[in-house]
Amino acid sequence: MSRIEVLEDRCKGCLLCTTVCPVQIIVQSQRFNQNGYKVAEVPEEEKEKCTGCASCALICPDLAIRVYRTPKAKKGED
Amino acid sequence: MSELQEKLVFDRPESVIDRPTHYCPGCHHGVAHRLVGELLDEMKLREESILIGSIGCSVFLYNYLDIDAVEAPHGRAPAVGTGVKRARPDKFVLTYQGDGDLASIGMAEIMHAANRGERICVVFVNNTVYGMTGGQMAPTTLVGQRTTTCPGGRCRDKEGLPIKMTEIISQLGGVAFAGRASLDSVKNIRTAKKYLRKAFECQVQDRGFGFVELLSACPTNWKMPPVKANERIREEMIPYFPLGVYKDVTEEGGAC
Ligand SMILES: Cc1ncc(C[n+]2csc(CCOP(=O)(O)OP(=O)(O)O)c2C)c(N)n1
Ligand code: SF4
Ligand code: SF4
Ligand code: SF4
Ligand SMILES: [Mg+2]
Numbered sequence: 019m020s021r022i023e024v025l026e027d028r029c030k031g032c033l034l035c036t037t038v039c040p041v042q043i044i045v046q047s048q049r050f051n052q053n054g055y056k057v058a059e060v061p062e063e064e065k066e067k068c069t070g071c072a073s074c075a076l077i078c079p080d081l082a083i084r085v086y087r088t089p090k091a092k093k094g095e096d
Numbered sequence: 097m098s099e100l101q102e103k104l105v106f107d108r109p110e111s112v113i114d115r116p117t118h119y120c121p122g123c124h125h126g127v128a129h130r131l132v133g134e135l136l137d138e139m140k141l142r143e144e145s146i147l148i149g150s151i152g153c154s155v156f157l158y159n160y161l162d163i164d165a166v167e168a169p170h171g172r173a174p175a176v177g178t179g180v181k182r183a184r185p186d187k188f189v190l191t192y193q194g195d196g197d198l199a200s201i202g203m204a205e206i207m208h209a210a211n212r213g214e215r216i217c218v219v220f221v222n223n224t225v226y227g228m229t230g231g232q233m234a235p236t237t238l239v240g241q242r243t244t245t246c247p248g249g250r251c252r253d254k255e256g257l258p259i260k261m262t263e264i265i266s267q268l269g270g271v272a273f274a275g276r277a278s279l280d281s282v283k284n285i286r287t288a289k290k291y292l293r294k295a296f297e298c299q300v301q302d303r304g305f306g307f308v309e310l311l312s313a314c315p316t317n318w319k320m321p322p323v324k325a326n327e328r329i330r331e332e333m334i335p336y337f338p339l340g341v342y343k344d345v346t347e348e349g350g351a352c
Binding site: 019027028030031032033034036037038053055070072073075076077078079080081083084085086087088089090 | 100101102103104105106107108112116117119120121122123124125126127130281282285286315321322323326
């Protein structure tokens with residue numbers, strides 16, 4: 019499982035991240051931050067699709083995205 | 097034990113200070129800063145570096161990179177960098193300059209510093225406009241591009257063709273590495289970092305002058321939303337300013 023964290027106080031709503039996500043899960047939310055920018059988000063129901071590729075974080079000009087990956091379990095049901 | 101530890105795989109490099117920037121949404125200065133910061137971390141240069149800041153929107157770079165810095169007068173960063181490097185040859189010296197700064201008022205300084213082969217690195221952010229002062233024409237403004245000082249669009253006959261700095265710099269004897277990359281896509285950003293690393297290594301290995309041009313967006317003065325501005329880089333800038341390595345003495349195996 020991978021996920022991103024959008025640092026909402028740093029996001030400037032430029033939407034560049036939305037153009038590079040291979041699974042197209044990043045969208046503009048309806049929330050404004052303190053600077054008046056409508057921040058990017060991954061809607062709850064889309065979260066599990068994140069591949070952890072970090073493309074969004076690479077293109078973000080404001081270091082507003084952190085990317086987390088959880089290594090796949092080797093054992094277990096597969 | 098089925099619960100595996102989640103790993104943070106992308107975060108702010110230590111060399112970039114944790115504070116919001118004054119840049120407009122979608123401005124590529126932020127991307128350029130991050131790439132420099134990542135390399136300073138990865139090459140362990142943070143404590144060894146002296147930044148020469150320039151005049152333009154990136155004038156406050158010393159607030160964003162956690163390294164020692166000197167602020168140069170407009171266009172003079174390569175001259176200041178020359179002095180700093182000669183006084184402190186043990187330090188890693190980089191300048192960070194816009195296209196108005198480097199290719200207009202600072203044309204003499206950049207040419208001669210490159211020709212002398214000063215052991216400095218130049219990060220050249222080309223956004224085809226004077227960003228800070230409100231969007232005047234730069235030497236790099238594309239033909240037909242409208243700015244406040246060429247409202248009808250840059251005219252080849254009156255203003256000449258946009259200057260291709262990387263091509264010119266790569267012809268000079270003291271240059272160890274010269275390349276042009278772009279910050280418009282994930283792939284191009286990765287290449288930009290490779291070029292910056294090469295230029296940085298050329299200084300660390302005492303091979304000569306390092307120069308990297310980064311095609312960058314200024315959505316505000318281009319009067320475009322950031323996503324459109326990125327498309328403009330792809331559709332208009334890259335065809336005129338071709339990407340690639342123009343000089344690399346490490347490939348030729350020679351010094352300069
Ligand atoms: C000697 C001098 N002349 C003119 C100016 C005004 N000035 C400030 S920034 C700038 C141009 C900056 O453009 P660029 O280098 O392309 O940087 P950008 O803002 O686009 O990143 C100019 C002409 C100045 N500060 N000093
Ligand atoms: S890490 Fe990759 S998959 Fe996940 S949100 Fe960012 S771009 Fe999309
Ligand atoms: S690229 Fe960064 S600043 Fe722009 S919308 Fe996405 S998270 Fe926000
Ligand atoms: S004016 Fe242009 S270069 Fe300056 S901060 Fe805004 S987008 Fe960036
Ligand atoms: Mg400029």
